[in-house]
Amino acid sequence: MRSPEHGAPLDALDNRQAFAPAAFFAATGSFFFKTFVITELEIRRLSHDFTELITRAVQPALWLLVFGEVFTRMRAIPTGNLRYLDFMAPGILAQSVLFIAIFYGISLVWERDLGIIHKFMVSPTPRAALVLGKAFSAGVRSLSQAVIVYLLAFALGVHVRWSPLSLLLVLCIVILGAAFFSTLSLIIACLVKTRERFMGVGQLLTMPLFFASNAIYPIAIMPTWLQVISHANPLTYEVDALRGLMVVGGVNTYPIGLDVLVLVGATVLLIVIAARLYPRVVA
């Protein structure tokens, strides 16, 4: 009783005509075009009203100004040759992106209650493009966090790498991280469907994801069981990539290629799952 379309993530590719490359490229092109239309929608929303982005500057400011300054003076956490503030700045960037992205799914619950999502589902847009478009939307929103954290880092004298290549790569990692956690959030929204339950699950996830990572202390000082969890936590790889790219003297624990591979792989996996779950939202 399953329609092939309900399972397949790329339903634009379902009309494949015996591996004709032209048809394949047309379908792929159409898929990404639709994805960016969904992202364009978010950019247009923000261009009319971006006050929300500004209020979000508060949280990373508190972490860096209060927590960061205090722990830098305590010298309680071994961070090698890096000053503690330099060590934690990339972690706080990743964390502030995580905290926003993990609640991004609430917009899906909201759009479902308003009926907006029904119209998108009735349009000939592949489900995976709807999901990926939303993931990139969260990525666009997270860029404001990057700006805020860089401004704070500059003000606090963190030794930031200002080379355009470093900045560009940091932005790519930030978008990737936001895409991963917002897709996780969309999956939760597809499963729980109501605002109250969604907020509950979101709260439940954020702190463990944050503390079971290398965001504010190195994995090496954790007890073994926590190290195991941290190694399975995509946030660890996001922070690791950012630490190497963002601050002077920042050292990667893993090769950056591995960080990117883990993030991309995990995101693709979640996109596929979310595209399968998406039709549930309107059922």
Place this chain on the structure above:
Amino acid sequence: MSVLETKDLTKRFGDKVAVRGLCLTVEEEEIFGLLGPNGAGKTTAIKMLTTLLPPSGGSASVGGYDVHRQASEVRRVIGYVPQLLSADGALTGFENLLIFAKLYDIPRSGREGRIREALALMGLSDAADRLVRTYSGGMIRRLEIAQSMLHRPKVLFLDEPTVGLDPVARDAVWERLGQLRDQYGTTIFLTTHYMEEADSLCGRVAILHLGEVVALGSPADLKGALGGDGVSLDDVFAHFAGADLESGGNYREISRTRRTARRLG
């Protein structure tokens, strides 16, 4: 030629049967109404026809395509206006249309023209560049109809198109829907629980009660079957669906309808 056909279309949620053995045929350029109280299965039926819900049994085709096996093809030939007010309030009217013009693959060169045409037909040209959150309920509804007709669908589905609208706004929506049918030959399939709406707009109606069709025909025929003069469609409805108009609806549905009404207020 029939543009929409259902055969024993059925939807079960657990043990509950929401739509039971629905058999309907709708001809091209018809305005067809599915009538029933809250909880009669109207929304479930329309969700199956618009590919949002897979049927539990039976089959349905729209524009010659099976809603289940050829969902992607069906989506290209239909438009859908959900019951809830679904235009994006944070965008302008024009932007709302632009996004959907792109999703429906209307080529870049024709986009602006199509959008202007749809705005004009729905009487929204002057409001195109205003944010939708400043629109009235009737304007939002007409904008949504404009959104759903950009790609010239064969069949336009509307779920309770005038719920929560005041009489003036409601009349405007009816008038525009009639124009849409006359101008583009669009078949219109709507659900409603307003007898008046069915009476003034629909060529034929099916009365749905507890998931089953209990009467089918033109409003005049149905009234005639009950003895002609002085019979209103309300009487017909009470006759076929039983006087028990409180039979359906659940907490969530009611709260949604109220919320929609509040947004309009």
